[in-house]
Amino acid sequence: MQVFTKISELRKAIEEKREQGCSIGLVPTMGFLHEGHASLISRARRENDCVVLSIFVNPTQFGPNEDLDRYPRNPEGDLRIAETNGADFVFMPEANEMYPRPAATRISVSGITSLLCGASRPGHFDGVGLIVSKLFHIVKPHRAYFGMKDAQQVAVVSRMVEDLNLDVEIVPCPIVRGEDGLALSSRNVYLSPEQRSQALVLSETLRKAPEWLAEVGGDTERLKARISTRIREMPLADIEYVEILTYPDLEAPSAEVESSWIIALAVRFGSTRLIDNRLLTRDDLAKVIHSIPMQVAKGE
Structure with missing residues (x-):
């Protein structure tokens, strides 16, 4: 080398x-x-x-x-x-x-x-x-x-x-995660043990997002609210954004669902800003929502 x-x-x-x-x-x-x-x-x-x-x-x-x-x-x-x-x-x-x-x-x-x-x-x-x-x-x-x-x-x-x-x-x-699920980042070194423990809520909510999406019938606004509510249960979490957009064009999801979606998060724990996301392909979306073209994006 x-x-x-x-x-x-x-x-x-x-x-x-x-x-x-x-x-x-x-x-x-x-x-x-x-x-x-x-x-x-x-x-x-x-x-x-x-x-x-x-x-x-x-x-x-x-x-x-x-x-x-x-x-x-x-x-x-x-x-x-x-x-x-x-x-x-x-x-x-x-x-x-x-x-x-x-x-x-x-x-x-x-x-x-x-x-x-x-x-x-x-x-x-x-x-x-x-x-x-x-x-x-x-x-x-x-x-x-x-x-x-x-x-x-x-x-x-x-x-x-x-x-x-x-x-x-x-x-x-693909994203590489630690054994606890936290997405690896150079900035993770700044997290205190308690901050790191609470930061696991990010990967937890992303893991549950497809299940929650099905439960809300594809309503992206309700899913964003549910994710935000769960993150706010962590007292050290300060949400910058929780968004659901098409990927890679980063537009508001439409009823046609012709592309992948990304669930993207940015949350601060103390002075450390963490980002994480989960990509849902069209096939992924079809698996979790029945008749998805008629049900997505109700909150718009």
Whole structure:
């Protein structure tokens, strides 16, 4: 495994691989790697000849009151996980390498960035679009791997790739959870034992959501209310949003149910903001609701 801090050196190494006919897989991360990231690296290893892991805490996706300075970092541990799971190249640039001067270019995907996390984090997805676009141009991967814990990010990046005709396949990968059910996140380290215990309500409600959806006859507003009520039973929980939308277009569900739905949550426990979600395919929806096209979205 080779570690690079300079764009020019990484490009040269990747170009040598390309000349050998190798396929390139990219795993973009902000570091402080856990088993969720490890699963992305492992999948990229299985599906590509060369795996590039980027580790960069991107300042352009953090707002002025967010946790850029306190975002957890563990470069030594990251390199161990990268090597164990099969990364060939690790790209760990400094901020002035990626942004030698303030960026004058924005990558803005409208519509799907105006709700969910985008509503409370203005500019966040512009920063995501910019850094992911930069990495795609630097690495020129055949495939790029993203975890579905941040499903909105996957939707945004996928739409950017579609709109700009970028020659890369976006590979969404399943959420990885701890033994207790909590979705793995670098920010979980900030949770106190009591906060973590109460945060399990997120995975609990998502697990029960299909059953509850059937009980309310497909009424999305009643399901959202039921999920919110259960979460509020946890005294340390502060709900930012509970939403049910189509996926990946992130629109209000309609009676036709022609696409998947996502049940998306953002909840704070103390100063730690957690997100989680569950994707329900059209087949999933058909299994839990009889005559679903006539019954969904009664609350609209």
